[in-house]
Amino acid sequence: MSLLLLGLCVIVCGGFLALLLCNKPKLSSWLACAGVVVGSVLGLIPAITVLLNGAKESLRYDWSIPFGSFFIEIDPISALFLIPIFGLSALAAIYGTEYLWPYRQRKFLGVPWFFYNLLAAAMAVVVLARNAVLFLIAWEVMSLASFFLVTFEHEEKQNRDAGWTYLVAMHIGTAFLLAFFILLGSNTGSLDFDKIGNIAPSAANILFLLAVIGFGTKAGFMPMHVWLPEAHPAAPSHVSAVMSGVMIKTGIYGIVRTLTLLGQPPEWWAWLLIAIGVSSGVLGVLFALAQHDLKRLLAYHSVENIGIITLGLGLGVLGLSIGSPTLAVLGFAGGLFHVVNHALFKGLLFLGAGSIVHVTGTREIDHLGGLLKRMPWTGLTFLIGAVAISGLPPLNGFASEFLIYLGVFKDGISNGVQAVVLTLCIIGGLALIGGLACACFTKAFGIIFLGEPRTEHARHAHEVKLAMRIPMLILAICCILVGLFSPFLIRHAVFVITQVTSLDSQVVALELSETFAIMWRFVVAAVLLIVLAVFLAAMRKWMLRGRSVRSAGTWDCGYAAPSARMQYTASSFAQPLTYLFKPFLRTHSKSVSAKEYFPAESDFATETADISGRYLFEPTFNWINRTLSRLHWLQHGRLQIYVLYIALTLLVLLIWKMR
Amino acid sequence: MDNSIDTIMVLLVLMNLMLLGLSSLGTCIRVVAAQGITLGILPLVIHGGIFDIRLTLFSAAIVGLKGIVFPLLLSWAMRDVNAQREVEPFIGYGKSVIAGPLALAVCMWLGSRLPLPLDIVSPMVMPVAFFTIMCGLFLIVSRKKALSQVLGYIVLENGIYTFGMVLAEKQPLLVELGILLDVFVAVFVMGIVIFHINREFDHIDTDRLSSLRS
Numbered sequence: 001m002s003l004l005l006l007g008l009c010v011i012v013c014g015g016f017l018a019l020l021l022c023n024k025p026k027l028s029s030w031l032a033c034a035g036v037v038v039g040s041v042l043g044l045i046p047a048i049t050v051l052l053n054g055a056k057e058s059l060r061y062d063w064s065i066p067f068g069s070f071f072i073e074i075d076p077i078s079a080l081f082l083i084p085i086f087g088l089s090a091l092a093a094i095y096g097t098e099y100l101w102p103y104r105q106r107k108f109l110g111v112p113w114f115f116y117n118l119l120a121a122a123m124a125v126v127v128l129a130r131n132a133v134l135f136l137i138a139w140e141v142m143s144l145a146s147f148f149l150v151t152f153e154h155e156e157k158q159n160r161d162a163g164w165t166y167l168v169a170m171h172i173g174t175a176f177l178l179a180f181f182i183l184l185g186s187n188t189g190s191l192d193f194d195k196i197g198n199i200a201p202s203a204a205n206i207l208f209l210l211a212v213i214g215f216g217t218k219a220g221f222m223p224m225h226v227w228l229p230e231a232h233p234a235a236p237s238h239v240s241a242v243m244s245g246v247m248i249k250t251g252i253y254g255i256v257r258t259l260t261l262l263g264q265p266p267e268w269w270a271w272l273l274i275a276i277g278v279s280s281g282v283l284g285v286l287f288a289l290a291q292h293d294l295k296r297l298l299a300y301h302s303v304e305n306i307g308i309i310t311l312g313l314g315l316g317v318l319g320l321s322i323g324s325p326t327l328a329v330l331g332f333a334g335g336l337f338h339v340v341n342h343a344l345f346k347g348l349l350f351l352g353a354g355s356i357v358h359v360t361g362t363r364e365i366d367h368l369g370g371l372l373k374r375m376p377w378t379g380l381t382f383l384i385g386a387v388a389i390s391g392l393p394p395l396n397g398f399a400s401e402f403l404i405y406l407g408v409f410k411d412g413i414s415n416g417v418q419a420v421v422l423t424l425c426i427i428g429g430l431a432l433i434g435g436l437a438c439a440c441f442t443k444a445f446g447i448i449f450l451g452e453p454r455t456e457h458a459r460h461a462h463e464v465k466l467a468m469r470i471p472m473l474i475l476a477i478c479c480i481l482v483g484l485f486s487p488f489l490i491r492h493a494v495f496v497i498t499q500v501t502s503l504d505s506q507v508v509a510l511e512l513s514e515t516f517a518i519m520w521r522f523v524v525a526a527v528l529l530i531v532l533a534v535f536l537a538a539m540r541k542w543m544l545r546g547r548s549v550r551s552a553g554t555w556d557c558g559y560a561a562p563s564a565r566m567q568y569t570a571s572s573f574a575q576p577l578t579y580l581f582k583p584f585l586r587t588h589s590k591s592v593s594a595k596e597y598f599p600a601e602s603d604f605a606t607e608t609a610d611i612s613g614r615y616l617f618e619p620t621f622n623w624i625n626r627t628l629s630r631l632h633w634l635q636h637g638r639l640q641i642y643v644l645y646i647a648l649t650l651l652v653l654l655i656w657k658m659r
Numbered sequence: 660m661d662n663s664i665d666t667i668m669v670l671l672v673l674m675n676l677m678l679l680g681l682s683s684l685g686t687c688i689r690v691v692a693a694q695g696i697t698l699g700i701l702p703l704v705i706h707g708g709i710f711d712i713r714l715t716l717f718s719a720a721i722v723g724l725k726g727i728v729f730p731l732l733l734s735w736a737m738r739d740v741n742a743q744r745e746v747e748p749f750i751g752y753g754k755s756v757i758a759g760p761l762a763l764a765v766c767m768w769l770g771s772r773l774p775l776p777l778d779i780v781s782p783m784v785m786p787v788a789f790f791t792i793m794c795g796l797f798l799i800v801s802r803k804k805a806l807s808q809v810l811g812y813i814v815l816e817n818g819i820y821t822f823g824m825v826l827a828e829k830q831p832l833l834v835e836l837g838i839l840l841d842v843f844v845a846v847f848v849m850g851i852v853i854f855h856i857n858r859e860f861d862h863i864d865t866d867r868l869s870s871l872r873s
Contacts, residue, residue: 639799650796654769
């Protein structure tokens with residue numbers, strides 16, 4: 001615990017030093033980065049220890065704030081979330097030193113670094129806090145710090161708008177959380193998590209709904225996800241990596257923690273989570289397919305992956321409520337394992353996207369092309385991330401999705417739970433998500449890295465510096481290693497799963513060792529596959545030995561003057577799928593096609609606006625705006641009148657109370 | 660003892676009424692200074708002349724700040740911006756003076772009804788504290804010059820101070836010092852604001868600032 005606190009202090013101190021020295025860009029970036037790296041390493045040690053031996057450690061100080069106490073505790077659930085928080089924050093910080101460097105002329109780099117360190121520390125406190133007041137304070141610091149990072153390039157209106165969307169969404173979420181904690185504390189009169197218990201079922205239902213909305217806004221459940229595709233592209237890329245990789249997971253953490261506080265769940269909670277999971281997953285990936293902006297595409301993939309995680313949690317809750325330990329263990333294990341895995345590959349992909357933006361200055365997929373030759377490291381690591389996020393074996397994305405599949409197959413179908421049809425829907429949904437994700441990343445990787453450059457930006461691209469390459473490389477290696485060692489890692493998840501499910505640890509261990517036996521085979525197959533690939537590569541090299549290899553243009557059907565514009569574009573690649581799912585996507589296309597015999601100027605553009613943004617939030621906020629504008633006459637813009645309002649209110653309240 | 664407290668209270672009421680009816684800013688500042696000095700003596704009187712070093716220091720600090728520093732700052736501000744008197748307030752001086760006793764009556768009634776957690780030294784204190792707060796608010800609302808509004812703010816704070824003096828009898832004076840610091844910052848900030856308003860617009864009429872609205 002002392003190491004952990006020391007680590008947090010180092011992170012925050014690094015941030016403050018960076019702020020103080022903000023007129024020295026190099027020093028402030030490295031100080032802040034060193035703070036995050038050292039603090040994270042210090043914090044990782046207790047987190048890993050607790051995860052492996054399951055011991056809890058807590059610390060409690062009284063606090064003069066009403067109902068507040070400085071009560072933090074590290075237990076296996078917190079430890080599981082702390083590992084990606086510290087790990088990814090440290091790697092992204094190293095990346096950020098180089099990424100932010102070009103801004104040094106225009107901006108004080110100390111300011112974003114200060115907020116970055118604050119964000120890293122606040123995320124850690126969120127998962128450690130065991131008092132609602134402390135939790136909400138950390139939660140709010142986290143939201144505000146990331147708001148200032150999202151609006152880092154506030155000169156552009158687009159980014160300011162994104163910042164506002166983010167701020168409003170976060171505060172709507174926090175409003176629900178406030179109600180949640182007040183209701184939670186009203187039973188026992190204390191807001192310390194360990195004193196909460198014995199909640200009446202009716203109150204528990206309301207609490208659960210409040211938590212799903214409040215935490216779900218942070219996590220990015222459909223339809224509360226609207227801030228994600230706005231805020232992620234606006235933030236600097238290493239911040240997007242942290243926000244998407246770990247910050248939105250604090251929402252998932254909140255839901256997991258709520259489940260442990262509320263006791264035995266009724267079945268409909270499970271179905272609600274599963275429904276949210278499947279709809280977020282499928283719609284998230286569909287919208288990702290229709291995007292032209294790389295970081296926006298990745299943001300929609302976060303919605304998709306949050307969907308998969310929620311699906312896992314939903315299955316776990318289903319297992320608990322119908323009394324099936326297999327489903328409970330595998331569902332939670334899959335969901336929570338995916339939390340870590342998503343942090344790895346989404347962090348990697350956002351860093352990769354950042355490298356592309358860094359050297360080409362554009363996020364438009366259709367402006368890129370042929371980058372694999374120019375940026376081999378970025379290309380390779382991006383490919384590994386893309387394979388992992390698509391859930392293809394043997395990488396880590398597959399491992400966690402496999403656990404969820406396994407749970408559904410083992411218990412959902414073989415034991416014939418209640419609704420085989422519904423479980424089939426889950427399997428179908430998950431398979432659809434995986435397939436579409438695969439299509440989407442084929443599109444992204446193919447258009448960006450393969451073929452020929454489409455614009456000058458892409459033509460002059462070059463590989464990024466070492467400080468940006470190393471974090472990507474580490475994350476890519478982690479994706480492979482976690483995939484290959486997933487059976488062993490799963491066996492060590494006993495304490496986490498025991499704590500989440502409150503099942504007997506023997507039962508959990510038994511289930512996990514059965515899973516180990518099954519997953520073991522897939523690892524053997526994966527290793528064989530890798531050996532085969534290496535063998536084939538070696539064989540090719542051996543056979544080509546001594547022969548001359550010549551590279552030439554691709555056969556172009558005899559056409560003599562091909563141009564880069566004749567390649568497939570991102571939109572045309574995704575068109576068959578977007579056409580198929582037209583009713584959900586509602587893509588608006590605008591085209592001026594040639595009608596004459598001879599070619600004239602023509603134009604084609606598509607835009608896929610977010611459905612919940614356009615059909616749910618926009619009308620709602622417009623209505624609120626219209627309604628509130630009726631109170632416009634109260635606003636005179638005169639100081640005296642406002643003070644008069646205050647004075648009159650005071651007087652009326654006093655007289656009303658004293659009469 | 661009661662007698663002296665009541666005397667101070669009556670003085671406060673009279674000063675408040677004076678502030679409502681005065682148009683010369685210089686005189687207003689002097690009245691506010693007198694009010695500050697009176698309030699500075701209040702803690703000593705409440706504790707019945709028992710010598711206490713902390714209390715004496717506190718009292719000296721109040722007299723120094725409310726009676727000397729703030730008025731000096733304000734006089735300088737007045738001289739700098741060259742505003743001698745409040746012209747055309749939103750509510751005229753005659754009406755203000757009539758409103759004063761009415762407000763006093765309401766405050767008397769309120770003070771008599773307000774339940775208090777502990778015995779207070781004099782039944783006069785609560786209504787007068789209320790009345791001072793009301794006067795401060797009234798000055799802020801009805802006057803146009805930024806300087807008058809600062810004065811109103813200080814009077815409002817004097818009211819809160821009187822209120823706190825009664826209730827926080829046995830409590831550490833830290834709270835009051837906190838309030839004082841607040842008001843110090845406020846005067847500081849408003850001084851800057853007045854300076855800037857004057858420099859940009861050549862006048863310190865806050866109501867005319869609304870032309871800045873887009």
